[in-house]
Amino acid sequence: MPSIAIVPMGAVEDDVLAAIELGIGETFGFEIRRLPPKGVPEFAFDEERRQYSSEMILRWLLKEVRGDTVKLLGVSPVDMFIPMLSFVFGQAQLHGKVATLALARLRQEFYGLEPNPGVFLHRAVTEAIHELGHTLGLTHCPERSCPMSLATNLQQLDRKTSGLCTSCSILVRETVRSLHGSGN
Secondary structure: OOEEEEEEEOOOOHHHHHHHHHHHHHHHOOEEEEOOOEOOOHHHEEOOOOEEEHHHHHHHHHOOOOOOEEEEEEEEOOOEEEOOEEEEOEEEOOOOOEEEEEOHHHOHHHHOOOOOHHHHHHHHHHHHHHHHHHHOOOOOOOOOOOOOOOOOOHHHHHOOOOOOOHHHHHHHHHHHHHHHHHOO
């Protein structure tokens, strides 16, 4: 049966992974499999920026796709970037197989604030849905409460719900149906 696999890269708490698995399972209707943890890919660390290259991590994740895995989400506690931005919450291949989620900036503690587990879990689930939505062909949605809307800061991310808007739901439904039918 086709599935979405999640691979923790580094120390990611079980409750965080469980919340992400539940959220993406409910949103996309795939079986969710958690793969054994891997280390943070140190080769992707940029010494000058003190961050990890999400592009290098995506290329690495592509080599990890196996069997009936239709999509693979790498979840890591680190801070990531792409060359043209100072940071990213995650990155994905549009219509591709892999996505990554960078948890560091989703935590209140990153900004010197008190931890807020509820806010953090909402951000992690919403951003995981966003990145996996890109792998299923969804682009940025103009509806600001949709998980597929663009979020370049936490205020935008916190306005999102974890449920796809009607338009994005319709767009993704056919893609999901074809992936269930094809077995890959």
